[in-house]
Amino acid sequence: MDMSKPRGEIQFIRFCIVGTINTIVNFSVFQLLLILKAHYLFSSVTGFVSGVIVSYFLNRRWTFGLTTKSSIVEGTKFFIVNGIALAFNSLTMLICVEFFHLIKQMAWCIAIFVSLNINFFGSKFWAFHTKDLNQ
Numbered sequence: 001m002d003m004s005k006p007r008g009e010i011q012f013i014r015f016c017i018v019g020t021i022n023t024i025v026n027f028s029v030f031q032l033l034l035i036l037k038a039h040y041l042f043s044s045v046t047g048f049v050s051g052v053i054v055s056y057f058l059n060r061r062w063t064f065g066l067t068t069k070s071s072i073v074e075g076t077k078f079f080i081v082n083g084i085a086l087a088f089n090s091l092t093m094l095i096c097v098e099f100f101h102l103i104k105q106m107a108w109c110i111a112i113f114v115s116l117n118i119n120f121f122g123s124k125f126w127a128f129h130t131k132d133l134n135q
Contacts, residue, residue, distance in 0.1 A: 014063040026051035052082045064128040081122030085115035
């Protein structure tokens with residue numbers, strides 16, 4: 001086992017800390033765009049993408065302990081995982097707002113919760129996965 005890379009439970013804690021930072025960025029952009037009268041789905045997608053960019057760099061280095069140069073394949077995998085998470089996030093937003101008539105901020109909170117698990121497991125086991133299975 002590579003001792004320089006954090007274990008699974010440490011990775012999850014770090015992932016949640018990065019997720020908190022990501023969420024602050026995401027929600028700030030989302031809320032700002034709503035204040036500027038942008039459509040709630042556009043605001044949600046733009047906030048989500050802003051958070052994903054921050055998340056990529058923090059998770060790669062700090063959460064999963066990768067020190068090698070980032071590759072196009074790895075970056076592509078990360079953005080595919082987040083694209084899938086974004087699709088579920090947007091669908092959740094749409095259902096919560098249009099069918100359950102929740103306020104947009106509450107719908108946003110539910111949508112973020114839905115995408116958290118997709119992001120963590122997709123990042124850990126596919127996007128940032130290394131060949132060392134003992135991590």
